[in-house]
Amino acid sequence: MTDYSKRYKTLATNLIHAGAPHPNIEGAVATPVFQSANYLMSDEQTYDAVRYIRLNNTPNHHVLHNKLAAIESAESALVTSSGMAAISASILSFVKAGDHMLAQNTLYGGTQSFLDDDSAGFGFSFDNIDVGPGADSSAWEKSLRDNTKVIYVEGISNPLIEVGDLRAVVEFAKANNLITILDNTFATTVNFRPIEAGFDIVVHSATKYLGGHSDIVAGAVIGSTEHIDKVNHKLLHLGGSLDPHACFLLERGMKTLALRVERQNSNAQRLAEFLAKHPAVRKVNYPGLPDDPSHINAKSLFDGFGGMLSFYAKDDATAGRFLDSVTIPKYAASLGGVESLVVRPSMSTHLGIAPEERVRLGVTDDLIRVSVGIEDVEELLADFKQALS
Numbered sequence: 001m002t003d004y005s006k007r008y009k010t011l012a013t014n015l016i017h018a019g020a021p022h023p024n025i026e027g028a029v030a031t032p033v034f035q036s037a038n039y040l041m042s043d044e045q046t047y048d049a050v051r052y053i054r055l056n057n058t059p060n061h062h063v064l065h066n067k068l069a070a071i072e073s074a075e076s077a078l079v080t081s082s083g084m085a086a087i088s089a090s091i092l093s094f095v096k097a098g099d100h101m102l103a104q105n106t107l108y109g110g111t112q113s114f115l116d117d118d119s120a121g122f123g124f125s126f127d128n129i130d131v132g133p134g135a136d137s138s139a140w141e142k143s144l145r146d147n148t149k150v151i152y153v154e155g156i157s158n159p160l161i162e163v164g165d166l167r168a169v170v171e172f173a174k175a176n177n178l179i180t181i182l183d184n185t186f187a188t189t190v191n192f193r194p195i196e197a198g199f200d201i202v203v204h205s206a207t208k209y210l211g212g213h214s215d216i217v218a219g220a221v222i223g224s225t226e227h228i229d230k231v232n233h234k235l236l237h238l239g240g241s242l243d244p245h246a247c248f249l250l251e252r253g254m255k256t257l258a259l260r261v262e263r264q265n266s267n268a269q270r271l272a273e274f275l276a277k278h279p280a281v282r283k284v285n286y287p288g289l290p291d292d293p294s295h296i297n298a299k300s301l302f303d304g305f306g307g308m309l310s311f312y313a314k315d316d317a318t319a320g321r322f323l324d325s326v327t328i329p330k331y332a333a334s335l336g337g338v339e340s341l342v343v344r345p346s347m348s349t350h351l352g353i354a355p356e357e358r359v360r361l362g363v364t365d366d367l368i369r370v371s372v373g374i375e376d377v378e379e380l381l382a383d384f385k386q387a388l389s
């Protein structure tokens with residue numbers, strides 16, 4: 001009989017076998033969709049133990065929780081209805097009214113907007129700090145307060161694809177008794193396992209690489225059982241549980257995560273090297289390039305450099321022509337699926353930011369972000385070449 005809490009030695013094997021099969025699935029090899037809102041009572045002693053989809057405790061949830069915890073080397077995990085549900089529930093579990101938190105100054109727009117628009121309503125405050133490559137970590141002290149509880153960062157930032165000194169973040173947090181939360185969406189578990197690097201909580205938009213097929217919205221929170229129980233309890237109140245059918249699709253997608261990300265890493269590396277030498281390109285942001293400012297940080301912590309890159313065309317018109325001419329990648333926001341996607345961040349993900357602030361962040365109209373898919377790399381290279389010519 002397979003033990004569904006068993007962990008295997010390697011990530012690739014855990015992605016396929018950890019968490020499954022659940023004991024209640026009548027011998028099915030793939031976890032079926034348990035499309036039942038509620039379940040017969042047995043001898044539940046606590047509210048959290050009553051089986052109900054919103055309480056995230058159906059067989060579809062349990063399989064994913066075991067799998068996610070196994071792949072990130074953590075005690076526990078939780079799936080959520082979106083990446084933002086994972087992020088907001090995690091922050092609200094560790095930052096209460098009257099508390100303060102530190103947050104990286106180049107966060108995903110939805111996370112920054114949650115802090116900008118909602119922190120005052122929840123009664124907490126925050127300061128943005130620079131944790132990017134070359135940042136002066138001694139400057140973080142200046143933003144620290146007696147009531148600072150959390151430091152929140154991203155493994156790879158968007159859209160400049162920067163990797164900060166994440167070891168320094170862990171050391172700073174330990175020295176100052178802060179909970180560390182890291183959004184690992186861009187790097188993915190294949191390239192980076194933050195718990196092994198000393199972070200407390202990992203969040204993902206599972207919509208992206210974990211799901212991998214651009215067909216669900218989902219999130220994940222991973223950490224110690226003590227921390228995850230806290231986040232789970234908050235999530236029950238906020239109502240951000242994941243529907244069983246989306247759980248099924250997420251589990252199916254995760255089985256191929258290692259294969260997909262290995263291919264995305266190598267495709268992105270080839271594209272970045274090609275773009276870096278192209279006369280129509282001013283600059284490429286990709287940590288896999290040896291002279292990229294993030295290369296040293298990424299090399300020391302990551303197993304691969306990821307499938308996300310961005311580049312500045314030599315001018316706005318060239319960027320526009322590239323987007324009009326490229327034929328394989330789709331022009332769409334989001335990322336992490338099997339298909340390559342291109343966007344102009346100044347006109348999509350960062351449209352809500354004032355133009356002068358966009359310029360300060362380096363998000364100019366000549367910047368193009370690429371989520372590299374698993375297509376044939378020679379065909380992708382040929383397409384980029386004709387679109388830049």
Ligand SMILES: Cc1ncc(COP(=O)(O)O)c(C=O)c1O
Nearest residue numbers: 082083084108183185205207218
């Ligand atoms: C880095 C990062 N974190 C979180 C999110 C939010 O995820 P979701 O759209 O699944 O709520 C996104 C979405 O683009 C993202 O890019």
